[in-house]
Amino acid sequence: MMLAADYWWIWTIVKVVVVLAIVPTGALVIGFVFLFKVMSYMQSRLGPMEAGPQGTLQLLADGLKFLQKEDITPKQADKWVFALAPVMVLASTFLVFVVLPAGPDLIVEDIQTGAFYALAVSSLSVIGILMAGWASANKFALLGGLRAAAQLIAYELPLLLAVLGVVIMAGTMSMQEIVSIQNTGEIFGWGGIGNPFIITQIVGFVIFMIAAQAELTQPPFDMPVAESELVTGYMVEYTGFRFLFFFIGEFGTAFAFAGLAATLWLGGWAVPWITTDAWWVNLVGVAVLFIKIMAISFLIFWVRFTYPRFREDQLQAIAWKYLIPIALVNVLATGAFKVWM
Amino acid sequence: MTTDTSSMPEIDIDPRALRHLADAQVNVELDTGDMILNMGPQHPATHGTLRLVVRLDGERVLAADPIIGYMHRGYEKLTEYRTYPQITTLINRIDWLSSFANEVPFIHAAEQLMGVEAPPRAEYIRTILTELSRIATFILFLGEFGLQVGAVTPAFFGFRDREYVLNLIEAATGGRFHPNFNRIGGIKDDLPWGWVAETREVMKKVFDSCNEFEDLLLGNEIFVARTKGIGIIPGDLGAAYGVSGSNLRASGVDWDLRRDGKPYLVYNELDWKVWTHPAGDSYARYWVRLQETRESARMVLQMLDQLPAGPVMAKVPRIIKVPEGETYVQTENPLGEMGYYVISKGATGPFRTKIRSASFSNVSILPWLLQGVYVPDIVTILASLYFILGDIDR
Numbered sequence: 195m196m197l198a199a200d201y202w203w204i205w206t207i208v209k210v211v212v213v214l215a216i217v218p219t220g221a222l223v224i225g226f227v228f229l230f231k232v233m234s235y236m237q238s239r240l241g242p243m244e245a246g247p248q249g250t251l252q253l254l255a256d257g258l259k260f261l262q263k264e265d266i267t268p269k270q271a272d273k274w275v276f277a278l279a280p281v282m283v284l285a286s287t288f289l290v291f292v293v294l295p296a297g298p299d300l301i302v303e304d305i306q307t308g309a310f311y312a313l314a315v316s317s318l319s320v321i322g323i324l325m326a327g328w329a330s331a332n333k334f335a336l337l338g339g340l341r342a343a344a345q346l347i348a349y350e351l352p353l354l355l356a357v358l359g360v361v362i363m364a365g366t367m368s369m370q371e372i373v374s375i376q377n378t379g380e381i382f383g384w385g386g387i388g389n390p391f392i393i394t395q396i397v398g399f400v401i402f403m404i405a406a407q408a409e410l411t412q413p414p415f416d417m418p419v420a421e422s423e424l425v426t427g428y429m430v431e432y433t434g435f436r437f438l439f440f441f442i443g444e445f446g447t448a449f450a451f452a453g454l455a456a457t458l459w460l461g462g463w464a465v466p467w468i469t470t471d472a473w474w475v476n477l478v479g480v481a482v483l484f485i486k487i488m489a490i491s492f493l494i495f496w497v498r499f500t501y502p503r504f505r506e507d508q509l510q511a512i513a514w515k516y517l518i519p520i521a522l523v524n525v526l527a528t529g530a531f532k533v534w535m
Numbered sequence: 536m537t538t539d540t541s542s543m544p545e546i547d548i549d550p551r552a553l554r555h556l557a558d559a560q561v562n563v564e565l566d567t568g569d570m571i572l573n574m575g576p577q578h579p580a581t582h583g584t585l586r587l588v589v590r591l592d593g594e595r596v597l598a599a600d601p602i603i604g605y606m607h608r609g610y611e612k613l614t615e616y617r618t619y620p621q622i623t624t625l626i627n628r629i630d631w632l633s634s635f636a637n638e639v640p641f642i643h644a645a646e647q648l649m650g651v652e653a654p655p656r657a658e659y660i661r662t663i664l665t666e667l668s669r670i671a672t673f674i675l676f677l678g679e680f681g682l683q684v685g686a687v688t689p690a691f692f693g694f695r696d697r698e699y700v701l702n703l704i705e706a707a708t709g710g711r712f713h714p715n716f717n718r719i720g721g722i723k724d725d726l727p728w729g730w731v732a733e734t735r736e737v738m739k740k741v742f743d744s745c746n747e748f749e750d751l752l753l754g755n756e757i758f759v760a761r762t763k764g765i766g767i768i769p770g771d772l773g774a775a776y777g778v779s780g781s782n783l784r785a786s787g788v789d790w791d792l793r794r795d796g797k798p799y800l801v802y803n804e805l806d807w808k809v810w811t812h813p814a815g816d817s818y819a820r821y822w823v824r825l826q827e828t829r830e831s832a833r834m835v836l837q838m839l840d841q842l843p844a845g846p847v848m849a850k851v852p853r854i855i856k857v858p859e860g861e862t863y864v865q866t867e868n869p870l871g872e873m874g875y876y877v878i879s880k881g882a883t884g885p886f887r888t889k890i891r892s893a894s895f896s897n898v899s900i901l902p903w904l905l906q907g908v909y910v911p912d913i914v915t916i917l918a919s920l921y922f923i924l925g926d927i928d929r
Contacts, residue, residue, distance in 0.1 A: 237691035333572050337594070337910065413685050414757050422579055422683045423914045502757045503685025505911045506594055 209302045213291045217284070220449030220487075221442045222253050227488070228495040229445070236499050260441075263434030270331035271431065279329060280432065280439035282322030287443050289315035290450040293369050297463050297479030298471065301370055308369035309357050312454055313350075316409065319447065320346040323411075323418065326440075327428035338427020341506055342411060342418035348513035349408035349415075352401050355521035359398035359528045360391050360458045373462035388466040392459040397524045399459045401517055403490075406451040407497060408509070410444070414501040415509055448494055449487065456486035569597060574913070576605045582917075583924030585898070589905070589913065596913060599905035601898055606928040614888040619645050619719060619855050622884070627713040629892060630926040632675060633668040633869040635704065638717040641888075643799060644864040644877040645719050648857045655801075657721035657847040662800040663734075663838050664704060664716070666831040670741055671700040672869040673828040676921050677748045680821055683918035684761045684911075689751055696744040699737045706730055719855055721848035731839050741832045745825055753822065762818035766904055766916035769815060776903070777896030780871025782920055785823040786815035792867035799866060804841070807834050817919035824921070856883055870894050870926055890929055894922035 230252060234241030242249030267276055292315075293308040295301040305311055320343055327339015364372045379389025392399050408415035419427045429440050456462060463479030504512070575586035584605035590597040610629060614622050626641055627634040639661060646653065653661070678693015701711045707726055708714035716723050752758045768778060770786040783790060791809040793802040810826040812819035857879040865874035871893025880886040897920050904916055 233687075237688050238695055239691065333570060337572075341594075413687075416685065417911070420685065420911070422685065423911050425579060499688050500751075501686055502681060502752070502755060502761055503911070504757055505761060505909055507909065508760055 213288055213302060216291050217288055217446040217449070218442055221445035224445045224449050224491055224495075225253050225441075226250060228491060232492070232495060233499050257438060260434050260438040263437075265435060266431075266433045268331050268431050272329040272331070275325045275329035276431075277436070279322045279326035280436045280443070282325060283319045283443040284322075284439050284446070286315050286318035286322065287446040287450055289318070290447075290454070294450070294453045294457060295370050295373055295462055295479075296483050297476035298370075300463075300476050300479060304368055304370045307367045309361055309367045309372065309458065312369070313354055313357060316447070316450065316454075317346065317350050319443065322443075323428050326432070327418075330428065330431040332431050334424045335428050335430050338418045338420070338424045338430070341420075341424075342428060344506065345408055345411070345415060345417060345509060348510055349405045349517075352513060352517040352521045353405040353409060355518065355525055356398040356402035356405065357458060358525050359395045359521075362525065362528045362532055363389075363391055363395060365532075369457055369462070373457060373464050376461040377464035377466055388461060388464075390459065390461045390466075395459060395524075395528070397520065398528075399455070401521050401524070402455060402459070403493060404517060405513075406455065407494060408513070410448050410451060410494070412448070412494065412498045414497065414504050416498075416503055417506050417509065420503060448491060452487040452490040452494060453483070455490045456483060460486045460490070462486075572910075575602075582922065585917075585922075585924055585927065587901075587905075587913070589910075591910065594909045594911075596905050596908050596910065599902055599913070601901045603895075603898070603927050606924050608925075608929065610929045611888050611890055614885055616884065618883040619857060619885070622888075623717055624713070624715050626890075627715055628925060629890065629929055630868065630870055630873070630894070630923045631712055632923055633672040634710075634712055635664045635668040635708070635714045635716065636866070636868045637873065638715070639665055639800070640864045640866040640868075640873055641875045641877070642717040642719060643866075644862050644875050645855075645857055647862050647864065648860050648877065648879050649719065649851075649855070650858075651720045651849050651851055653721045653849055654846050655843045656725075656845045657849075658801050659838055659842050660707075660722055660726060660847065661717065662802065663835055663842075664707065664714070665800065666835050666838075667700055667704055667734075669831045669869040670828055670835075671697045671704070673824045673831075674700065674741070674744060676824055677745070677752075677821070677828065680918050680921075681748075681752050681758075683914050684758060686752070686755075686758070689748065692744070692747060692751070696740065699740050703730070703734055703737055706733070718848065718851075720851035721846070725847050731842070734835065734839060738832045738836050742829060745829050745832075748825060753818075753825070759818065761911075761915060762821060762919070763814075763816060765817045765908065765912050766919060767815045768900060768904065772903075773815070773900065776900040778871070778900055779893055779896060780867065780869070781823045781827060782820055782871065782897055784809065784811045785819035787811055787813040792865060792872060796865060796867070799864070801838070805834050805837050807837075817915050820919040820921070854883065856881065857885070865891065868893055870921060870923060871897055892926045892929055894924075894926035895929075898922050898927055 230241040230249060242252035245251040245255045267273060290312050292302045293305060293312050295304065323342040324339050327335045327342065330336070360372065361367055364375045366372060366375070376390050377388045411418045419429065424430070429437060432440060463483040465478070465482055570591045572589045572591050573586070574589055576584040586602040586605065588600045588602060590599070610625055613625055617625065622641060623638045626637045629637050674697045675693050678689045678691070678696070681689030704714060705711045707730055708716035708723075710716070768782065768786045770783070770788040773783050773786045774788060789809060789811050794809055807830055810823050810830060812823050859879055859881045861876070861878040863874060863876045865872055872891065873893055874891035876889035876891070877885050878887040905913055908916065
């Protein structure tokens, strides 16, 4: 890293600002491209068209609208917990971006346990959701919050096991090293495109995507919000700015998980036959990572707009009966492969 | 856990301590207690203002109590203060998704009492419009059911494809939802120029739409997992509760008033079949409605080929007075069996009207049906029974 030790506090501020900027921007981009335009195209309609060219400013208009709304806290609500819950959800999203590399130098902090850290902080949002569900003093919110907790506990495990396969392959948990290993690796001695783990760890990738869908509480696993049953579940009592927090959290987390998947399985910012030590790779890297994130987000949202919702017990059955055993076998096979090959 | 308090010495106990004692007792017994969840009257799954008071143990429903009447508009009473031609405007609004089909049994009742018979062309056009409103109602169901089990996109397809059919109804009658097109002795106008050709085109779209829903939902594993075996109504029990229409046919009861009832409209002149499914669950109800949509489209195409020429209005007096008498006319409406019992005392309006609406009887099975299901299944079952609140409360 090229930062001078004397100016560490300036760099810290810069990093904080960058992370603070990425999450809302990512959420806006994802929200506009997928929620508005791709979804509209799938449902044979135009989506928002009036605010800005092709409706590009619609989300800003919506955000402003949320700011003007009255901030209501239910009388029976647990005031502090109620107020903290959206912040908690959003904070976990922010923290994931700390270890997400966008170029050889563009990483906030390349900690040695990056993959582990990312998964750990991403699961903090469960606490926020549970807090929201419990503090709202609403039965629908309570059901939603408890569903979210049950669901996220069940899906934390396959998520972790899926990433474990990658970590075994790479031999490191540092995100930056995982990227470079994919970039310079070989598939059975052939190094034409490096070794993007989506090819050698395809099982892990599929499990990760399914589990991520559950972590994001998106269809087919959107029981915690389930607007046709629970009327948006744990969010039901939130208005205005606090609701906006959940909204940004939802799409920001989708952006973050797409970024994690892109880094762990698609080689992150790197392109196999491009050298990694030139300064301009930082610029290319951002664009490459963004394209990969959008490709993975498309998968996430494609499923979201098409599939019906599972029932809570069916969801648990899928996690414990299928995903976790398959993920365990994957880890075992990867380990055996790593040891004997 | 009972404590014998008689042998305890009298001491002054802080009531707060007692409360803690009660809490501790609950924790010891691990008794989680039931939760009363009030779904509705404002709830997206209840299609309006149905209220369900549900007693829950976790996610499992112990008992469900439907409370109706939030949309009661008193149509039975209102008919006593209107003339016969005015009443069609009212009864359009009972089941607002298939308004035209609502008009038919009442107009038939009035015609029977007066001894008037509509000309064949009018009866054909009535049948075509009835079947079109059935198609419109069912296409909306086919899409909206997806939304109720969590898939957003089919709902938009449902609304999109229903619009083609509603445009046809609007072109013929002038009203998308509330045609008010029937007159005693016939219908108001003949079909507009080019309508027949356009209807043929739209029927192709209806078949496409049905195929699309079949691909999108019936072929989806999650949809199957969510609907198969959910909300099973045994055929005899359903009949005992008064469940009718596609809901009953999905329970394997081969009963359709268009074929088995007193002949009405021109169904006897058509070649069609009644679809049944033995399972009786939500999946079967969806499947039966899908097949019936196709069957209705086939019937419309047949009727367009056989459409007779001639007048659309019989000779009726200018001021309609219905002679004394009473009659009951029932028809197979999209939501089930709809009937009007009309008593006339010779005035310009009925003396008394009893409306038998399908949804009212269909939801009467809910308390039995919802026992022991999970919360998400409530929504599936409500959606699959397919009721309209106006049709329940009238």
